[in-house]
Amino acid sequence: MSGEVSVLGLVISLLFVVLPVVLSFVHRLALARSVLGAVIRALVQLTAAGALLVFVFESDTSLLWSWVWGGGMILFAAYTVYRRAPEVPGMFFIGLRAFTFAAIVTWGVLFGFAIVEISPMTIVPLTGMMIGNSLNALVLVARAAAEGVRENRxxxxxxxAxxxxxxxxxxxxxxxxLRTGLTPQIETLRALGVVYLPGAMTGLILAGMSPFSAVRMQLVIMYMVLGATCTNVTVAGIGxxxxxxxxxxxxxxxxxx
Amino acid sequence: MREERVTSEHGLFLFDNVRVVVETKVENGPFCEKTLLDVNIRLPEKSISIVVGPSGSGKTTLLRLCNCLSVPTSGRVLFRGVPLAKLNPLHHRRQVGWVPQRMVPFPGTVRDNLLVAQPEGTDPNFAVLLERCALDPNCLDRVADALSGGELQRLVLCRALATQPEVLLLDEPTSALDPVRRDVIEHTLRTFVAEGGAGVWVTHDFAQARRMGDFLVALVEGRCVFHGAPEAFFALAGGEMESGKDLGSQAAARFLTEKNLTE
Incomplete structure (x- = not known):
């Protein structure tokens, strides 16, 4: 495959990391340590995720593990929104419920209508995309709702009365x-293809897929994210x-x- | 239960050992603020009950209890003999109109504001209501946000009347009005009571209290220091303090003289 990176290639790519470290020293940003920390963290986390993916992708691994992974992501997402908006009472459970609903909608449409087939290679990454791309909106809406009630009491x-x-x-x-949370999402959708090529599509093209197949997948993902975001901001807002x-x-x- | 309502006996609102404790968070741990302390009052039917007292004495809390926006920490509030806790708050609030101290227009026009209170209301209905509150009946299309303070106060009263309540709770409804418009509002309330309604009116204006009140409640630091006929209250305040009067009346009189000195 044309897009494959060798281990040596990965090591050489660390050159990119040298830039922020140098910048930090030159301008005395005192960020070198955290840059290196983040770089190592990313390396370890992704490698671990890769290893786990290898495990769930193996043909003799039960599909159950993919669903467990999906569930785990939902739990962690709920914890993340709780950490990011601790001032909103009950944020963990509100987040948990919102992501659960969003996952049911996402899985229901993707798998129920056989847009993609049920396999570890669809469950895990698509659930991840759904959560990763709708998390910001959820925090935004939860904050706006909580502040809105306070300010407009x-x-x-x-x-x-x-x-x-x-x-x-x-x-x-x-x-x-809800408007606050959904507007950025709609803006993103508008800019698609003109301003930037999204990561998943880039990845698929690098992996050798034909651009149109990659585009179809990307569009499915974007629509899924929009639907999931709508679901989770509504559930969270009402919560x-x-x-x-x-x-x-x-x-x-x-x-x- | 409802058949048991004997209005004259139960009064309009009965406060039975009511205590309201509000927990406020301050830097060193929670802080309990007692806004009402062991209040026992019966407000009479078909009359105007005036509530006076210095700022922070619990007047607003007393009103908020009447339409279930606040609930007592202990004790209970009865409306015509029925505990408020047993009533449907949504239904109760339509019977009991509220003109709050901090008045906010809803987004949109004057008409939009009135439609929130009366979704099936028509322009002619609204025009009548506006006139009752000394507002121009042709102002339905004005943006509520652009009203002056006094106009807004009247719009809020109008909004409260739009649910066709039997009782009005008023939290200083005339504080932003000139004497002419104030007289109109006072007249509106008097007519409202003459037609069988009742009002609970919080005011800082003792002249108004004397003019309007059929019954008077004085609060000081969350305690009821006087309740009864306004004449009795003003007689006390006039310096006719005799020995043997109960402590509450004395405190009320003291409070009143202090208020007169400071205001």
Missing amino acids: DEIEARL LGLSSVDAARPVLRRA VIRKSFTTDHRLAPHIFR
């Missing part, structure tokens, strides 16, 4: 939050809004702190 309470339910009272806030209210349609005490 007078408006929300005015609506509650008119007899609106908590969901109805917070609808304008939810709407704004955050729900957490902001009591069951008897009052704002939860933590909103006033």
